[in-house]
Structure formats: C-alpha cells, structure tokens
Amino acid sequence: MHNLITPPRTRVLQVLRQASLFEGLEDEDLRQLIDQLEIQAFDKGELVVKQGDLTDSLYVIIDGRVDVFLRNDKGKEIIINSLGPGDSFGELAPVGGIPRQASIETTEPAHFAVISRQLFMDGLLVCPGLAMRLIDRLVTMIQHLTEEVSSLALEDVYGRVVRVLYKHAVDLPDGRKVTERLTQQDIALRVSATREMVHRILKELKIGGYIEIEGKRIYINRKLPARW
Secondary structure, three states, X not given: OOOXXXXXXXXXXXXXXXXXXXXXXXXXXXXXXXXXXXXXXXXXXXXXXXXXXXXXXXXXXXXXXXXEEEEOOOOOEEEEEEEOOOXXXXXXXXXXXXXXXXXXXXXXXXXXXXXXXXXXXXXXXXXXXXXXXXXXXXXXXXXXXXXXXXXXXXXXHHHHHHHHHHHOEEEOOOOOEEEOOOOHHHHHHHHOOOHHHHHHHHHHHHHOOOEEEEOOEEEEOOOOOOOO
C-alpha cells in the first residue's frame, strides 16, 4: 500500500450511494458507515486480495480498476472479471467465513473502502434491505461465473475473443464500438489462450476491416463474424 491522496469524504459518499450493494440506503446511514470504514490505497499492479486468504473484509472500489483472476498450483492464470468504481468484491467473506475464492490485482492506482466483517454484519441487522441487495449481488455473481464457465467449455478461442471484445467495449457516436485499454496478453488471460493465438485472430479481423487497433484500444467497425 502507498500514501496516495485519500479521496474526500464527499467522493466516498457519492460512490457508495451509487454502488449497487448500497443502493437505496439513506445518506445518514451511509455517512455513519463512512465514519467507521477504512480507506486503503494501492498502486498499480498490487495484490489486494490473494486466492485462499482467510481475510473477511468487504471492499468497495472508490477509484481505479482491478482484475479478478484465478491461478492454479502450476501458475496458469485466467482473468474472470474486471471491476471499477462502485463495484464491490469479497461479499462472501464476511457472511460465509470461507477463504477468498479469487485474487484481486489493481490495474491502475486505486482506493478502496474496506468494511470489516463486524461492521457489515451490524449493517445487515439494522438494515434488512441490505441483506436483500447482498442476495441480489450474489445471484449476479453466480450468473456471471456460469456464463464464464459456459464460454470456456463450449466456445472456441475465436468465440471467446469476440465475447471479450464486446464485453469490454462501449458505443461510439459514429456507430462503432471501442474497447477499454486491452493488450493482447490481457485478452489471452481472459480467454485461456496463448497471446500468439489472440494475435492471429486480431490480425485476421484487422485485415478483414472488422477492427482497427490504436494503442491499447480496439475499434470495432462492424459486427464481427460468427465464426473464424
């Protein structure tokens, strides 16, 4: 952790107010929560949570981004999600008392609101609506993981690459789409393939005029073909 400039209280309140887990809570309840939680700062490339850890805090991202990834005992790694401001992680730890199911690493400098198990459990007791939002959040997580497992099991590498491109892209006014900053290695880690295979797929799509690559962003000019 590093001494990055701590975000102002108003920024923390704004993010918690918009976070799906705390949506609908009164500002007074959120202010009391802010008074008791801890703000932690991490630089780019730092491990926030390690798979298998027995820590039990819940994290809400105030600013910055992280990757959620799994790594086996042979060192093989796959990224299963990317999260940004307002997203939370570690929801199972306070209520289930189970080891961390995945590792979390920052992809840029970030601040987190860290909510201890006791503070979170106290919140569940005084705010039943928070419990329902936690259930909704866990259902969403299960749906996401099911989609990721289904993609890995049933789609070929090309299909998985297309899925990642669309997942990480936003619409542009001219009708095209553009991804967030993604390297070929980033994509390879998300689709469980080699960087060389991803390179070949992107090269063919570029030759066909389907995409353009500028720096670490990929522009999708038109609908990508169903098969490669």
